[in-house]
Amino acid sequence: MRNGTTVQEFILEGFPAIQHLGKILFLVHLLAYLASIAGNAVIVTITCADSRLHTPMYFFLSIFSFLECGVVSAVIPKLLVIFLLDRKIISFLACFIQAFVFLFLGAAGFLLIAVMSLDRYVAICKPLHYTTIMNPKTCFLLVTACFTLAFPLISGMVIKVSQLSFCGPHVIPHFFCDVGPLIHLSCSDSRSAEMLAFALALVILLTSLIITIIAYSNIVVTIVRLPSAREKQKAFSTCSSHLIVLSLMYGSCVFIYVKPKQRNRLDSNREAALVNTVVTPLLNPVIYTLRNKQVHQALRETISNLPLMFLLQSSDFI
Template sequence: MMLWKEMPMEIGNGTTVQEFTLEGFPALQHLGKVLFLVHLLAYLASITGNAVIVTITCANSRLQTPMYFFLSTFSFFECCFISAVIPKLLVIFLLGRQTISFLACFIQAFVYVYLGATGFFLITVMSVDRYMAICQPLHYPTIMNLKTCFLLVTACCVLAFLLITGLIVKVSQLSFCGPNVIPHFFCDLGSLIHLSCSNTRFVEMLAFVIALFIILTSLIITIIAYSNIVVTIVRLPSAKERQKAFSTCSSHFIVLSLIYSSCVFIYVKPKQTNRLDSNREAALVHTVVTPLLNPVIYTLRNKQVHQALRETMCRMKISRQK
């Protein structure tokens, strides 16, 4: 594909920019090995937690419902999302290797933004699923069947691909003829745009509009869905029913708050140059902390997941004894 063809960028003395340098966290370079260990443990815990959700959803028939299908799909994308960034960050902390090739940088930027956008669309679908289950319980089994679930996930992936591919193509067509140090711990798209010596006004506005569309569309649909959910729950006659309905939505709502707050701070700003220094910490929360908390939040108060885990562990114990 022409998108990923490594394009030499001519600079003033005729040399070519073929790699970028990821600045990482220069103020904390003396703590490299400690930070490596901390982030490695967080990465492994996040991968393990999300992988457990995917595994028990596939292995346990009780969890093979639309809600857990979307949750396991979201967990799978979370594993891919953090794997696009954290391994390179670990290399920076442990070995100090901060360089990344031009091609690898744009691939990382594409994968990171694409998976992030897909995650937002999946969150929206999960909100709609909860709305259908609580507000339209009679129609829910017929509407949210397996075919519909697959179509919705496919639509999320395709829509994110179309939006992000166009943006990445535009950024890859910019000229890079100055400094090649990215003030971030990964190839952040905003930082790449800032390094270009081309007129970036159109690309900055395009990135802002796409980010605004993805985040606000997801947020508005989610707010509408949960507003109807709250109204429906409040009208339930039984306190036990209200508590059960709220418990199925509270975990999702907490995860939504974490993701939206960090992403609005990072991406929904029209001028990229004003946000480079403050984004690293927020991006670290969004990339490391949130995927780590997701499995904990979704499973901590979920009795069905607890039961499925116990059953899976019992089956594993029995199989070992045999």
């Protein structure tokens, strides 16, 4: 922190207009949080446990579900405390740690979405070369690249914002620490930090979006050329769930971050952020599993084998 920084803690405003419904909102968000964690954890567990799901698509999906668990865990617990106990204070250090974790996992998630789009492109447009191109080593390197690219970009931005002077006020008009509201609170010249945040959002979101659009444009062209209606339906069904998820994520994040003036529309950002931190992580496991027969079968077999596994463990213990 610079010498000009006198603020040692911030106050998260949350949703003051509906704070009187705190206990009801606490229950609603708690259930959504638990359902999101449980759903994404099931995807990770099933993917690891069932050998039939040891494919690139489910490998990327399990990493994406893991990232979603991290994103909601970085934000929602503090929101639950605000709703239930009305404790809105967060320390300077904790605030920037929360901002870093949320942005780092979010950026890695968007890069991973681009990788998942490329995986679907290779699977549908280059089916004969799919196993050769998307081998385990390539999949691991692609996931590693997502984290490796996201870490220095987000670290540099968060460090730059943390070095701004904060002299007061210290009320963040949001329900978690995000770079836009933090830049808005700075009492020093924050134009360079604001432009850096805009540039990084533009690079990460639009690069991922462009790769996804190009991949799915080629997929659509390939599917239209398929001779069989059944083959077309099968190909579209494998991509439709991915398209629903990424439309929700891109829509909310482009609205929040891809604008040069972070000072504008801070109030409306809260509602858009709820989509990204509550709704999308909750819908991801539902969208990806309800339309997937392989996951259905793996879940049924796992559930049916639970009593047998329990009996075997009990007999070993005895």
